[in-house]
Amino acid sequence: MQGTIIKSTGSWYLVRTSDGQVWKCRIKGKFKLKDYKLTNPVAVGDEVKFDAEKEEGHGIINEILPRKNFVLRRSTRQKHFMHLIACNVDQAFVIVTIKRPNIKPGFIDRFLLTTESYNIPTYIIFNKCDIYDAEDLELYEALKVIYKNAGYQTMLVSAETAEGLDELKALLKDKSTLISGHSGVGKSSLVNAIQPQFELRTGDISGITDKGMHTTTFAEMFELDFGGRIIDTPGIKELGFLNMEPKDVSHNFPEIFALSPKCKYSNCLHINEPHCAVKAAIENEAIHPLRYQSYLSIMEEVMEQKHWERHDI
Ligand SMILES: Nc1nc2c(ncn2[C@@H]2O[C@H](COP(=O)(O)OP(=O)(O)OP(=O)(O)O)[C@@H](O)[C@H]2O)c(=O)[nH]1
Ligand SMILES: [Mg+2]
Ligand SMILES: [Zn+2]
Incomplete structure (x- = not known):
């Protein structure tokens, strides 16, 4: 049988077949990506072949089909390993905020380099515009120009007030989109604002550090009812590279x-x-x-x- 990985915990995987059935699978054997040591052999978005096991709804993955592309970062704990964030995506949204948590332009550039290497179209989405004051908006406008000149489109949205969500939906339609960014920027909140029925867990921002609490722990892919797929992912702590020339x-x-x-x-x-x-x-x-x-x-x-x-x- 064949299907798409829609959730990965590292020890088991949910695989959806084209008839909409979801199988809980484990993985057998060693899978390698040329030139890289990986902490996770398969990731959300991967197309895999699997065999059914005795227990109903369970399977074993035995083949990963060739990937169109993938998004990789260096593992935070094992510095000589790479971690697959997602595979086979049509585009990526890097979600950022001017504040709560504070913007880190260096992170945006690192993310853009990661996706640019595989020609994955990437949009920079500024969330939480409902809390921006005049100075924050000025900074947004300046960043918008900088990234426009670099060839990237930015958008101003709010998961809270739904501002900008229609434009976001238009971009999402019929595509497979990776949603990434630091913890606490509102990735899961945005997915909920787009499709409330998903009811994803969201977390507070720490009053002390002004950072997110790493609420989402596993990457997961969802089907959008207006067409397309969206992949919510855990917040990235640091975006490191490996084996890059x-x-x-x-x-x-x-x-x-x-x-x-x-x-x-x-x-x-x-x-x-x-x-x-x-x-x-x-x-x-x-x-x-x-x-x-x-x-x-x-x-x-x-x-x-x-x-x-x-x-x-
Ligand atoms: N004011 C405001 N707060 C928001 C908005 N979007 C999200 N938040 C808040 O930001 C906090 C973090 O939201 P999450 O959706 O959990 O953030 P996340 O990016 O999924 O975080 P991780 O799963 O930890 O990576 C929550 O308290 C949300 O209510 C927004 O548009 N405006
Ligand atoms: Mg989340
Ligand atoms: Zn030169």
């Missing part, structure tokens, strides 16, 4: 990559090479310093990792 970074910041043919050296990494079109663009502000800062910080991290890999005995 410097050129993977320079090729996946779209506005930086677009300028690179104008650099003197074809393999320019835009750090301190002479006659670099990117450095020139930063000086005349065609590339925003905030994005370039993220670029440099990720580049530094990737280069340092490569250095240690070479010296690993």
